[in-house]
Amino acid sequence: MQNAGFAALRLNWRYLAFDVHPNQLRAAIEGARVMGFIGLNLTVPHKLLAAGMVDVLDEQARAWGAVNTIVFETRVAGGQWVPLRNVPAEQVGDARSRGCNTDGDALIRSLGEEFSRENWRGASVLLLGAGGAARSTALRLAQEGVGRLYLANRTLARVFTLAAEIANQFPQVKLEICVPGQHEQWRAEVGPLTSVMVGFPTEQVDLIINATSLGLKADDPLPISADWLRSRRPSFAYDLIYRPKETAFLRAARQAGCLAANGAGMLLYQGARALELWTGQTAPVGAMRAALEANLNQYV
Numbered sequence: 001m002q003n004a005g006f007a008a009l010r011l012n013w014r015y016l017a018f019d020v021h022p023n024q025l026r027a028a029i030e031g032a033r034v035m036g037f038i039g040l041n042l043t044v045p046h047k048l049l050a051a052g053m054v055d056v057l058d059e060q061a062r063a064w065g066a067v068n069t070i071v072f073e074t075r076v077a078g079g080q081w082v083p084l085r086n087v088p089a090e091q092v093g094d095a096r097s098r099g100c101n102t103d104g105d106a107l108i109r110s111l112g113e114e115f116s117r118e119n120w121r122g123a124s125v126l127l128l129g130a131g132g133a134a135r136s137t138a139l140r141l142a143q144e145g146v147g148r149l150y151l152a153n154r155t156l157a158r159v160f161t162l163a164a165e166i167a168n169q170f171p172q173v174k175l176e177i178c179v180p181g182q183h184e185q186w187r188a189e190v191g192p193l194t195s196v197m198v199g200f201p202t203e204q205v206d207l208i209i210n211a212t213s214l215g216l217k218a219d220d221p222l223p224i225s226a227d228w229l230r231s232r233r234p235s236f237a238y239d240l241i242y243r244p245k246e247t248a249f250l251r252a253a254r255q256a257g258c259l260a261a262n263g264a265g266m267l268l269y270q271g272a273r274a275l276e277l278w279t280g281q282t283a284p285v286g287a288m289r290a291a292l293e294a295n296l297n298q299y300v
C-alpha cells in the first residue's frame, strides 16, 4: 500500500517491514534516525512504548498516549524543525523524532465512509475489547461526541482503567461497563461518572465495534452472541479486523440486519495520513486502496 503510494507520487522511496523486539525499540528508532529514514510506522506491541521514546508528540499521539507514525525532522537555519523530506541529505544536521497518531482519525473517516454518516454526535456505541486499538477507538469516539459508550472486555481491570481515562478526559460521555454476574462488587471501583451493568445493553445501540482479536482465527468464538445481535439489531456493526474480510461477527451482524463493515478502511486511512505526514503531499488513496485490496484478497 505504501510502496504503491510512493510509486503513484513518483517518489524513489521504499517502505520496508522490520521485526523489532520491544526491548530494542529505542535502539531501532535511534538507528532509523541516524540512518536518515524519513519516518516509521509502528504496530503492536510498540505503539504505547514509543510514546515515551520519541522527542516530541503531536496532539493526537499525546491525547491517546500512543504513536503509530514517526516523522524525522531536522533543524534548519532560523532554528525551526522541518521534516527530512524538505532538506537535501548533505544539509541534514540535528535530527529529532516526532511521534504522531493517525489511527483515530482513520477510524472516524472509515466509519463515515462505510455507513454514510457525517458524525457520531450523540450516538450510542457498544465497544468490545479494551486493548490498544480499543483504547484509541474509545477515546476518539468520546472526542467525537458520542452520547453513550458501553464498554465490555474479558479482563475487567483493563476496562476499568479505560473507563477512568475516558471519564477524566471526556466527562460528558455517559459510560456503562458491561460485566458478567453480580455488579455490586464493582460499583465502588468505577467512580461516579461510570455505571456498571450486568450483561450487554438492552437499550438501542446505534453502532457496535469489535476491537477484540476474536475473529482473527476461523475457530474463534463470537465476541458477542448472535442472539444479542438479532434481538438488539444495532444499525451499524464494524470489525477492526480486516483479515479475514468477513469475520463470524460481521456475518452474524449482517444476518441480524445490521449494516456491517470490516477494518480495511481504517487500515487504509491510517496509512494514507502517515504518507501525507512523510511526503507533505495528498495521499494517492486510489492507488493505495487498489494495492491493499489486491493484498487482502489473497486471504479471503
Ligand code: NDP
Binding pocket: 044, 128, 129, 130, 131, 132, 133, 134, 153, 154, 155, 158, 211, 212, 213, 214, 216, 240, 241, 242, 263, 264, 266, 267, 268, 270
Ligand atoms: P490487543 O492485544 O491490545 O487487545 C486484544 C483485545 O482482544 C483485548 O481486549 C483482549 O481482551 C481481547 N481478546 C483477546 N483474546 C480474547 C478471547 N479469547 N476472549 C475474549 N477477548 C479476547 O490488540 P489490539 O487492540 O492492538 O488489536 C485488536 C484487534 O484490532 C486485532 O484484531 C487487530 O488486528 C485489530 N486492529 C485493526 C486495525 C485496523 O487498522 N483496522 C488497527 C489496530 C488493530 P483481554 O484484555 O481480556 O486480554
